[in-house]
Amino acid sequence: MGQFLPFTKQALKNLFSKPATTQYPFVERVYPERTRGHVDIKNDDCILCGMCMRSCPPGAIKVDRAGKSWSINRFDCIQCGYCVEKCPKKCLSITAGYQEPGPEKFSYKVEVPYEPPKPAAKPANIAAATKEG
Amino acid sequence: MGNRSVVPFGPQHPVLPEPIHLDLVLEDEKVLAAIPSIGFIHRGLESLTNKKDFNEMVYVAERICGICSFMHGMSYCMALEDIMNIEVPRRADYLRTIWGEMSRLHSHLLWLGLLADGFGFEALFMHSWRLREKILDMFEVSTGGRVIFSVNTIGGVLKDMPADMLNDFVRQLDEMEKEIRETTAIFLDDYTVKSRLVDVGIITGEDAIRRGAVGPMMRASGINVDMRKNGYGAYNDIDFEVITSNKCDSYARCEVRIGEIFQSIDIIRQCVAKIPDTEINTKVTGMPNGESIIRVEQPRGEAFYHVRANGTKFLDRFRVRTPTFANIPALTQTLQGCQYGDVPLLVLTIDPCISCTER
Ligand code: SF4
Ligand code: SF4
Numbered sequence: 001m002g003q004f005l006p007f008t009k010q011a012l013k014n015l016f017s018k019p020a021t022t023q024y025p026f027v028e029r030v031y032p033e034r035t036r037g038h039v040d041i042k043n044d045d046c047i048l049c050g051m052c053m054r055s056c057p058p059g060a061i062k063v064d065r066a067g068k069s070w071s072i073n074r075f076d077c078i079q080c081g082y083c084v085e086k087c088p089k090k091c092l093s094i095t096a097g098y099q100e101p102g103p104e105k106f107s108y109k110v111e112v113p114y115e116p117p118k119p120a121a122k123p124a125n126i127a128a129a130t131k132e133g
Numbered sequence: 134m135g136n137r138s139v140v141p142f143g144p145q146h147p148v149l150p151e152p153i154h155l156d157l158v159l160e161d162e163k164v165l166a167a168i169p170s171i172g173f174i175h176r177g178l179e180s181l182t183n184k185k186d187f188n189e190m191v192y193v194a195e196r197i198c199g200i201c202s203f204m205h206g207m208s209y210c211m212a213l214e215d216i217m218n219i220e221v222p223r224r225a226d227y228l229r230t231i232w233g234e235m236s237r238l239h240s241h242l243l244w245l246g247l248l249a250d251g252f253g254f255e256a257l258f259m260h261s262w263r264l265r266e267k268i269l270d271m272f273e274v275s276t277g278g279r280v281i282f283s284v285n286t287i288g289g290v291l292k293d294m295p296a297d298m299l300n301d302f303v304r305q306l307d308e309m310e311k312e313i314r315e316t317t318a319i320f321l322d323d324y325t326v327k328s329r330l331v332d333v334g335i336i337t338g339e340d341a342i343r344r345g346a347v348g349p350m351m352r353a354s355g356i357n358v359d360m361r362k363n364g365y366g367a368y369n370d371i372d373f374e375v376i377t378s379n380k381c382d383s384y385a386r387c388e389v390r391i392g393e394i395f396q397s398i399d400i401i402r403q404c405v406a407k408i409p410d411t412e413i414n415t416k417v418t419g420m421p422n423g424e425s426i427i428r429v430e431q432p433r434g435e436a437f438y439h440v441r442a443n444g445t446k447f448l449d450r451f452r453v454r455t456p457t458f459a460n461i462p463a464l465t466q467t468l469q470g471c472q473y474g475d476v477p478l479l480v481l482t483i484d485p486c487i488s489c490t491e492r
Pocket of ligand 1: 041045046047048049050051052053063070086087088089090091092
């Protein structure tokens with residue numbers, strides 16, 4: 001057909017081939033391993049240092065040392081992964097699965113079992129350390 | 134002399150998802166002049182540098198544009214690396230080049246789709262975007278994102294692509310190349326498509342230079358200019374010829390971009406064959422102090438970055454001149470003397486990205 005009606009071939013091919021789209025929701029969407037869906041925390045490892053809160057560009061994370069909790073507003077999170085990179089304990093990760101839409105924003109709160117070192121012993125130790133150093 | 138009238142085009146117009154406004158001075162159906170105005174979606178990028186530190190700005194820079202997001206992140210990192218005298222590991226350069234060329238591929242396929250949509254060829258629009266979808270899937274596999282990739286960091290990249298992933302991409306691209314050739318042949322050969330593109334919106338090489346056009350707009354007017362030839366990233370190891378055309382019309386701009394699709398596939402192949410096995414990022418310490426200018430070739434043309442740092446974690450200046458901004462004067466030239474019905478198509482031929490323009 002060449003110059004004349006060059007689209008005809010493709011149109012005919014279309015007619016007899018499978019749809020190019022995934023038949024969602026009948027066929028489930030499979031996400032690749034690296035998909036950045038949402039931020040997860042292994043709260044047992046967290047030391048409530050607050051690095052993630054300070055580095056998060058949109059300020060989605062709140063770390064409450066006194067209340068021993070870590071919370072994230074997934075509606076504000078832009079899935080950039082900077083908190084994951086900054087966390088000294090490597091307890092954050094980004095996994096597949098997006099935040100579902102909702103009528104209003106809310107935070108997910110996670111209790112963190114971390115026990116800080118006894119504050120009473122601390123000043124003496126530091127003083128000793130600085131003397132030696 | 135016919136009837137003169139001024140018709141406002143945009144900021145809301147069916148052909149563009151983004152707001153640009155043109156005042157079209159018409160004489161009957163002929164456009165005598167077009168006066169552009171922009172500024173509907175200014176987002177205050179530069180003032181954000183007062184609130185976000187230079188590391189967080191990587192993620193902000195990425196969000197300048199949804200299509201060239203990788204390249205914006207990369208150019209910003211390149212500017213900071215230049216200021217801080219950081220040598221990026223070679224593998225990171227190659228990975229950046231591969232992702233950069235994948236961005237070009239999907240940007241040009243997107244543009245072809247929009248062009249087809251612009252002249253009312255819906256089926257062709259769908260086919261171009263079907264092909265583009267596969268590139269987005271590759272992005273998702275390699276970076277975890279389809280639009281915003283967040284893999285750039287100052288000092289390199291954050292994610293590696295292992296050899297089997299790279300080989301798989303090349304295999305997929307080989308398969309796609311045939312399909313892309315079939316689809317793009319329609320743009321180049323179809324009578325109806327040609328009737329909308331050939332000899333429409335002519336801008337000569339001289340005019341293109343005078344008006345400071347960039348990228349495919351410039352190359353379609355026969356001017357050989359491509360920032361990749363400056364050899365950033367891995368481009369100095371790669372063998373490629375700048376694609377130009379002397380026809381100066383809309384057809385030429387289509388032809389140049391189609392040529393670049395195949396060129397990108399070839400560049401990715403070369404990169405995969407040559408990629409060295411080194412680290413992917415270097416550790417960065419200290420604060421930036423100094424000034425840098427970076428020019429990179431984005432799918433739409435040359436982007437220009439100016440970053441000035443003052444030794445604190447907040448930058449002093451951060452200016453970006455995106456390709457669409459540079460192409461608007463050339464656009465007004467192409468619109469002079471055209472038919473009113475061709476205006477949407479001509480606006481599309483510069484591959485406008487208004488969000489980029491206004492930052
Ligand atoms: S998640 Fe990591 S960075 Fe955040 S407070 Fe816990 S230990 Fe620190
Ligand atoms: S992924 Fe980015 S936006 Fe989301 S919580 Fe982490 S740092 Fe904040």
